[in-house]
Amino acid sequence: MSATTASAPAEAPAPRPAAPPRAPAFPPLQGGARIAGTLALSLATFMTVLDTSIANVSIPAISGDLGVSPQQGTWVITSFAVANAIAVPLTGWLTQRFGQVRLFVASVVLFVLASWLCGMAPNIESLIAFRIFQGMVSGPMIPLSQTLLLASYPPAKAGMAMALWAMTTMVAPVVGPLLGGWLTDNLSWPWIFYINVPVGLFAALLTWSIYRTRDPGPRKVPVDGVGLGLLVIWVGAMQIMVDKGKELDWFASTQIVVLAVVAAVGFLFFLAWELTDRHPIVDLRLFGRRDFLLGTTALSVAYGVFFGNVVLLPLWLQQWMGYTATWAGMVTAPVGILAIALSPWVGKNVGRMDPRKLATVAFLGFGLVLWMRSWFNTQVPPSVILLPIVLQGAAMAFFFVPLQAIIFNGLKPEQMPAASGLSNFVRITAGAVGTSLFTTLWDNRASLHHAQLVEAISSGARDATTQGVLAQFAAAGYSADQANASLNRLIDQQAYTMAVTDVFYMSGLLFVALVALIWMTSPRRPGAGAAPADAGGAH
Structure with a gap:
């Protein structure tokens, strides 16, 4: 099935004035x-x-x-x-x-x-x-x-x-x-x-x-100066807001509020301008295609969740589990083993199988990996940390290729650069937002768990376990202040560990929920050929 007929007629993009000619075909x-x-x-x-x-x-x-x-x-x-x-x-x-x-x-x-x-x-x-x-x-x-x-x-x-x-x-x-x-x-x-x-x-x-x-x-194509200016304003404001939000305590900061308003207003003006301009600098009409819209949404949300967790794991290992930067890198490095081993198989078979099935394997795989991590504790050995990391590589192999097949399904060759740029922009932005939101959520959950742990310790005149820990510190020559500070460090370690497992569990549920979004895209018969292939092969 050719790329131009892969999607239902109802999904065809709205006609655009002065459509560009097809690019010359290269073998x-x-x-x-x-x-x-x-x-x-x-x-x-x-x-x-x-x-x-x-x-x-x-x-x-x-x-x-x-x-x-x-x-x-x-x-x-x-x-x-x-x-x-x-x-x-x-x-x-x-x-x-x-x-x-x-x-x-x-x-x-x-x-x-x-x-x-x-x-x-x-x-x-x-x-x-x-x-x-x-x-x-x-x-x-x-x-x-x-x-x-x-x-x-x-x-x-x-x-x-x-x-x-x-x-x-x-x-x-x-x-x-x-x-x-x-x-x-x-x-x-x-x-x-x-x-x-x-x-x-x-x-x-x-x-x-x-x-x-x-x-x-x-x-020679006209320069959409207004669209470019609006793009710089709203994307710049949004990216700075995301990057600085955690540092400035989000909307408690006037600077973050102003950036949010500028980003929102700029985006609305950008949206209105690009959808009505004869030569838009960004082809937002691509979102009128169901497969592009749903595929890009699924890819971007999943990438935001994935990347947020990629950042959290080494942070937790280094800050609260005593790993050095080198050891944290070595523990997380095996993620590439199964990714590299399985990616060629996925690439070979994506044209023979429904990409929705392959993407489902990726999302359920990520869900399983994050569920396994949700059982981590402060005594977890490196071998237990390694197992879900290795399995995550398998999920990664099934992640990008099938979703790209869905996104590019039915696109013409001259639409490919714009579609690739737009889908990658949304994905990269989602990765930045995910990183900021997940680190903020981690801190907030840690504060909640810390308060609950302190309350539990202080409510019962300190139980035998707490007294035993303080006695061990005293026997090691710690003063009362030093013992209490060390105890607080242990509480922090426990609180941040409980918080990171909360985030892992929630992330796993999000991946499972995203499976429904994948199955809302167009079906493709086995052997129909990869949509990206048809779209790109004509160049």
Whole structure:
């Protein structure tokens, strides 16, 4: 079944004035060229996804070296996230304006330049400016890597192409903190940026050598200046609100309230403008397609829950279980084993099976993993922590590829860059929101559990267990104040452990609930072919 007939007629997007002509068709790549192209695109994708998380563990070193507070240092992360969130949905328009291959290679080269400038930054102000530049130029890289990769494979192997893409997207955020910590400890923090230079230059040269003759070329398209301005305003305000909300106690802060109002009003004006403009900078009409709407929603909510828990687990291990950053990274690293092993099988079979069934496996798998984690306690051994981490890799293998098949179902080739950019924008934004909301929820639940534990201890004139713990501290030479402080630390450890298991349990229920959303999308007969393949193979 072709991509253009995969969806029901009722789902066809509303007609648009001055529809762009179809892009010229290019045959799939063959042999060594396809392998080299996949390597180049995967390296570029891995590099840009890695940079979303590699700086996280280096903030203390960056702040100390540049003479600023850790709170000011977090703007190194925030500035990149804001700029990247604004740039990603512009991919569709930029592709028409410059051509997809030219745009991708230029983005990679400029990303290399920005990375080198970040490493050379003499102060926090210049580092933040260069990170904004880095975030802006990296925006089109992830969506266009999808588009170019799909165009490199024949329709029958498009699922495999998406599996290869998904592996780099899912593994990079896990590797980022581990690699960033090692580079910072053993070299210095600028190397978290310098490492991009050789990788990016190699990826850019290899991509250009293979794809330069496969570019439909640029077209003159009007600039939607009003839409661009509104996008910058509401996305920027929302991203800053999400990043700074926990630090500023959310809506108890006037700054957060103002940002929320600006984001909401800006979004409403943006929505009205883009849906009525003849040449919108972001094609929101894609949400008129049921599969795109429901698939993007399911992917984004699931990714927000997934990423929020990816952040929480190492935080809990390091802050309350006594793990070092290196050990926390080593414990979480095995998540990639089953993901890498099973992704090729999923990619090979996504065109033969209903992707809704494969996505259901992913969501129920995540639900099982999080249910297992909800039984953790302060005495949990590393082996028990490792088991759900390994199993999570299997769920990850079934996550991206089937959902991308649903999202791209029925799209035309010229819609692919815009669809990829828009769905990735929503996913990335959901990841940022999920991280902030889940860390806030963790703190709130910990405060509640702490208060309940203290009340239980103080209500009965301290039970025998409490007295026994205090006696052990006294026998070890602790003063009364030191013993009480140590006891409070144990209460905190217990409270934060109970809180993190609450979050794990709630997250597991959310994943199970999302299965219903998947089954509201269009069915596809086994053997009908992957929708992404049909959409991308015509390039």
